[in-house]
Amino acid sequence: MPFTANRQFKKSPRMFVAARDMHYTTADGRQVMDGTAGLWCVNAGHARPKIVEAIARQAAELDYAPAFQMGHPKAFELANRIVDIAPEGLDHVLFTNSGSESVETALKVALAYHRAKGEGSRFRLIGRERGYHGVNFGGISVGGIVPNRKMFGTLLTGVDHLPHTHDLARNAFSRGEPQHGVELADELERIVALHDASTIAAVIVEPVAGSTGVLIPPPGYLQRLREITRKHGILLIFDEVITGYGRLGTPFAADYFGVTPDIMVTAKGLTNGVIPMGAVLVSSEIHDAFMTGPEHLIEFFHGYTYSGNPIASAAGVATLETYKDEGLLTRGAELARTWEDALHSLKGEPHVIDIRNIGLVGAIELEPIAGAPTKRAFSAFLKAYEAGYLIRTTGDIIALSPPLIVTESQIGELIDAVRTALRSVE
């Protein structure tokens, strides 16, 4: 099983057999509230009618069309709809089947772009410590989560990393963006000075680091990365696999922070998690750099059997319609204050050493049990699950990201369940 304690699971399996709106049904007939939108992807909640119908209709009408040298209308419709809600300037889309594939696609676009422009010496990729960019080789190379990297050899060469922005000593219990650490963006200048700008293709960061436990950048940090990358002709890639499609109360984190990257990586919420799909957005400047040479030639040697798959595209269109009908891409902003207050009411509960929030994302960091890191948070996860609440843990951090349809009273319920779990673990 993926990223699972297999032996523990198989001794006592946790199985879902159905889901609707905010709740799962377990194999033994219990209701479990989804405090994590699945794996940060079911932003509109479960079994939404428009999406269910669109998938069924598309499967009957056009189940598959070859992705290479052929097209079909739904993929173009979806691409246009994504561009409509995307930050201005990102107006071309490449489809993939996951966040990991979106990351690989973005890194390859960046390298090939520079080469197409006659700057093939720009081969380096800069990621960040604690970054999560999926599990494929490019993504784990620029990523910074040690257990995801250390078993897998030499990875990509020519990669360097910015420091992460987590600073418990100065920023613990910040509400929203933490005050300290904007100067960490200047580390990029140091890296540029070390390698020379002419060797660097791109910088990739999650605007808010999700998987590692919700690390929120200090005000001005992303702006500074934008200024430094622009100054040196380096592409800036935002990995918005988690932050995209309304998680922060804006369509994308780029909107929240007012910083537009050159390339944006998305997946998850694009199809409400229902059908695997990702989308990489690029600027016209990047797109146009490839549109040279004889017209019978392929401009970019990349793509997947299932790029822009018709059923995934139909699910994507219906998902974006659902978000629009229900105002879900901005609902997080309306709930953000309630969410923040509820989360921070956990300050003072046993083991809690930090609480972080932004939009409809929250994290509760726990003091690890000496000699048994991750055990305390995992125990809290099991307790919450037994009580009927799905939460997520990474290390000793509890991460929460409910579907954007969550109500204020459900927020209260979820946070109380976390409180009870914290009080009951060792």
Ligand code: PXG
């Ligand atoms: N980039 C980012 C920023 C992500 O968060 C990926 C890429 C990879 O996406 P795929 O679709 O290949 O999984 C992700 C995925 C968790 C968790 O609970 C996070 C992810 C996936 C599963 C669990 O932290 N992030």
Ligand code: PLP
């Ligand atoms: N391996 C082989 C032998 C293939 O033929 C293909 C695709 O044609 C792939 C891998 C890649 O598969 P996908 O396009 O689904 O990523």
